Amino acid sequence: MNRKTTIFATAGTAAILAAAVLAFTTATATSQAAFAANVNIDIVPGAEIKTSDAFSPSSPEVHVGETVTWTNKDTSSHTVTSGSDGKPDGKFGVKADGTPEIIEPNKTQEFKPTTPGDYSYYCALHPAMVGKLTVEPAGVS
Secondary structure, three states: OOHHHHHHHHHHHHHHHHHHHHHHHHHHHHHHHHOOOEEEEEEOOOHHHOOOOOEEOOOOEEEOOOEEEEEEOOOOOEOOEEEEOOEEOOOOOEOOOOOEOOEOOOOEEEEOOOOOEEEEEEOOOOOOOEEEEEEEOOOOO
């Protein structure tokens, strides 16, 4: 090859490598961002007189490691207590002494699941208010 051809070949190879690195970096950042999301659930206005629609969305799917945030948009206090049939299971929404964490109006509560599975929850003050989280392993769509 002559010198001019070698320079163009080298420049072309460098451009291809740069594009490949950029594509890989972008894909990696995108997939990491997809699994570091926040999931927002509202406690809707008038929730104390509702049942399965007191939380919106009422049955979201989330991934291990995502932060789930409940926001109380009602004018009454509520809880988001893991368990069912009025019996807390202690996975989230309870204090160290086992009593439910109260979420005042316009306040939030967070939970970051570490184990896949189904998590039923309810309001300890209004037990007819129920919801469920389905937690998938990180990296599963």
